[in-house]
Amino acid sequence: DGQVTVKDASGNTVAVKDLGGCKYSFVMPATKFSVEACFVEAAKPGADFADVAVNAWYKDAVDYVVQKGLMSGTGEKTFSPEAPMTRAMLMTVLARYAGEDTSGGATWYEKGMAWAVANGVSDGSNPAGNITREQLVTMLYRYAGSPQTSGSLAAFADADAVSAYAVQAMQWAVEQGIITGTTATTITPKGSATRAQVAMILMRFCQGRDA
Numbered sequence: 001d002g003q004v005t006v007k008d009a010s011g012n013t014v015a016v017k018d019l020g021g022c023k024y025s026f027v028m029p030a031t032k033f034s035v036e037a038c039f040v041e042a043a044k045p046g047a048d049f050a051d052v053a054v055n056a057w058y059k060d061a062v063d064y065v066v067q068k069g070l071m072s073g074t075g076e077k078t079f080s081p082e083a084p085m086t087r088a089m090l091m092t093v094l095a096r097y098a099g100e101d102t103s104g105g106a107t108w109y110e111k112g113m114a115w116a117v118a119n120g121v122s123d124g125s126n127p128a129g130n131i132t133r134e135q136l137v138t139m140l141y142r143y144a145g146s147p148q149t150s151g152s153l154a155a156f157a158d159a160d161a162v163s164a165y166a167v168q169a170m171q172w173a174v175e176q177g178i179i180t181g182t183t184a185t186t187i188t189p190k191g192s193a194t195r196a197q198v199a200m201i202l203m204r205f206c207q208g209r210d211a
Helices: 059-067 087-097 110-118 133-143 164-175 195-210
Strands: 016-020 023-026
Touching: 059 195, 087 110, 087 133, 087 195, 133 164, 133 195
Parallel strands: none
Antiparallel strands: 016 023
16 A cells, blocks of 8 residues: 655654545644645555466556556456457446546446547447457557557568558557567457457557656
8 A cells, every 4th residue: 555754844744644545634734844745646556366467467467457447357356367358348448548437327338438439439339249459459549549650560471361440550559569469470450359468458558648
C-alpha cells in the first residue's frame, strides 16, 4: 500500500490518518505546508491472481491494466490470461481509458459500445464475438486518430492474410511496437486475442501515449 507524508514549512511531519480507499485526513498545520506533499496519490497494489505467475511474460501488463482500471479479473482471484477477449470488452476498455463512465445500461457493455460507435472506434457489430488481433489494433488505431504510418509487414509471411481494412492499422501497430509477431515470421491477424495479449498490447499503447 502507498503512504502519504505531510510536512509543515519547518519540515516537521504531520500525523496523517489513513481512511482507506486512497483517502487520508490530517490536522491543518498552523504554519504553511507543502501542497504538493498533501496530494501525493497512494500507489495502488498490484494484481494478485492465482493464475498469473510472478514470472509470466504478461505479469507486468496485467498489473498495469488492473491498476489503471482498464481490465479486471474474471473472478476474485482469477484473470484467465489465456481466455479470449470479446469485442464488447475492448470497446468498454477503450471507453474507460477515454474517461467515460461505463456503468449502468441495459447490458454491461451498452455504454462502452455506444461510445465506441459515436467516436468511430468500432461499428458496434458482433459485441459477443471474440476479438481478433487485427480488429484489436484497428480499434486502437482509430482511437489514436488513424495516424499516418511508414510501418511494414514485410517481415511476416502471413501479411497477405491481414484484411484490407486493417492493413494500415497493423502497419502502425508494428511500427509503434504495440504488437509483435506470434512467431518471428507470423503476425496471425485473424487469430483471437487472449486476455494476456490484450493486456500487453494495451500497456504498450497507453505507455506510448503517456510518454
